[in-house]
Amino acid sequence: MGADAASSLFNPNKNISGMSRSRRRTEVAVIGAGPAGLAAGIQLRRYGINPLVLDRDGGGGLLRNANLVENYPGFPGGIPGPELVRLFLQQAHQAGVEIIQAEVTNLDWGGGEFCIETPASQVLSPRVVIASGTTPRKLSDLGIPVNLSRRIFYEVYAMAGIVGAVIAIVGAGDAAFDYALNLARRNRVILLNRGENVRCLPLLFERASTCPEITYRRSFTVLGLETAPNGSMVVRCLGPGGEERIEVDYLVGALGREPQMNFLSADLLPKAQELEKMGKLYWVGDVRNGLCRQTSIAVGDGVRAAMQIYMCQEQVV
Numbered sequence: 001m002g003a004d005a006a007s008s009l010f011n012p013n014k015n016i017s018g019m020s021r022s023r024r025r026t027e028v029a030v031i032g033a034g035p036a037g038l039a040a041g042i043q044l045r046r047y048g049i050n051p052l053v054l055d056r057d058g059g060g061g062l063l064r065n066a067n068l069v070e071n072y073p074g075f076p077g078g079i080p081g082p083e084l085v086r087l088f089l090q091q092a093h094q095a096g097v098e099i100i101q102a103e104v105t106n107l108d109w110g111g112g113e114f115c116i117e118t119p120a121s122q123v124l125s126p127r128v129v130i131a132s133g134t135t136p137r138k139l140s141d142l143g144i145p146v147n148l149s150r151r152i153f154y155e156v157y158a159m160a161g162i163v164g165a166v167i168a169i170v171g172a173g174d175a176a177f178d179y180a181l182n183l184a185r186r187n188r189v190i191l192l193n194r195g196e197n198v199r200c201l202p203l204l205f206e207r208a209s210t211c212p213e214i215t216y217r218r219s220f221t222v223l224g225l226e227t228a229p230n231g232s233m234v235v236r237c238l239g240p241g242g243e244e245r246i247e248v249d250y251l252v253g254a255l256g257r258e259p260q261m262n263f264l265s266a267d268l269l270p271k272a273q274e275l276e277k278m279g280k281l282y283w284v285g286d287v288r289n290g291l292c293r294q295t296s297i298a299v300g301d302g303v304r305a306a307m308q309i310y311m312c313q314e315q316v317v
């Protein structure tokens with residue numbers, strides 16, 4: 001460890017680069033402003049509690065990627081994910097929920113409170129709601145050439161401006177098919193499933209099958225990526241007929257997701273269960289829901305955590 005890094009451990013107001021960090025306290029810190037964190041924030045405000053919500057991207061969460069949400073009550077005709085996110089954020093702002101754009105890099109517990117670190121600030125709070133969702137499994141075993149890395153995506157909301165491109169999607173679950181339907185509105189899509197069977201909702205498969213812009217190829221394993229002489233990307237695949245090379249502009253990995261909790265300090269992990277029992281720490285939404293990752297469940301989790309926090313405070317009073 002260098003001298004700067006060592007001294008930053010003893011001076012909480014300095015980060016490793018030596019820059020000064022702001023420090024503040026909050027009644028409840030919420031990590032993540034997706035549906036779960038926003039619902040927690042809105043419900044806390046109903047009780048007159050002022051939470052601070054921190055989000056790496058500013059808010060909205062994974063739902064920004066959803067093509068059409070048809071199972072969230074209140075929208076009988078369905079609603080595009082980005083539009084539902086806009087409404088969630090609008091409601092949170094109207095309720096007075098403070099949301100700051102900041103990545104939580106460390107969460108620790110000591111001296112009866114949590115310490116939440118971001119690159120520019122340190123937040124102290126007696127209670128924390130973790131609503132950090134999930135992180136995508138990466139195409140790490142492909143050895144992606146550095147010059148191609150900017151053409152690889154794991155979510156599609158950042159691809160909204162791409163038009164007329166050829167895009168390969170690797171995966172066979174709900175997200176892969178949802179991404180395909182979304183991107184096929186403006187591009188040509190090739191879905192690559194390394195298996196025989198799909199693992200998505202039948203209605204998504206049906207819609208993709210009848211979409212002329214989507215080509216579905218099963219039993220296609222991606223072997224590697226190369227740069228073509230014209231600069232475009234070549235996906236090397238092993239298909240039923242042998243090896244094939246498919247030229248594309250972009251590649252999207254939809255290989256499943258894992259809970260996002262890399263910011264928890266090693267010291268906090270063994271104490272987490274005890275802190276939950278004490279009503280100090282809450283897990284809400286996709287980060288805790290295994291395969292049951294749905295917006296309405298995430299929202300319900302967030303509301304319940306806020307109610308529990310309120311009830312804890314009432315007991316203390």
Ligand SMILES: Cc1cc2nc3c(=O)[nH]c(=O)nc-3n(C[C@H](O)[C@H](O)[C@H](O)COP(=O)(O)OP(=O)(O)OC[C@H]3O[C@@H](n4cnc5c(N)ncnc54)[C@H](O)[C@@H]3O)c2cc1C
Nearest residue numbers: 032034035036055056061062063104133285286293294295
């Ligand atoms: C393609 C697709 C289609 C979907 N369609 C539907 C559907 O039709 N119906 C449905 O009910 N659900 C759907 N979902 C699922 C839905 O999006 C999720 O269940 C929901 O977004 C989960 O909410 P969440 O708040 O738990 O997590 P997320 O939405 O993942 O939000 C987590 C937030 O935490 C932030 N964060 C993470 N780590 C940090 C950190 N270290 N510091 C600060 N912030 C951090 C992230 O930036 C993010 O904003 C779909 C998902 C996808 C991908």
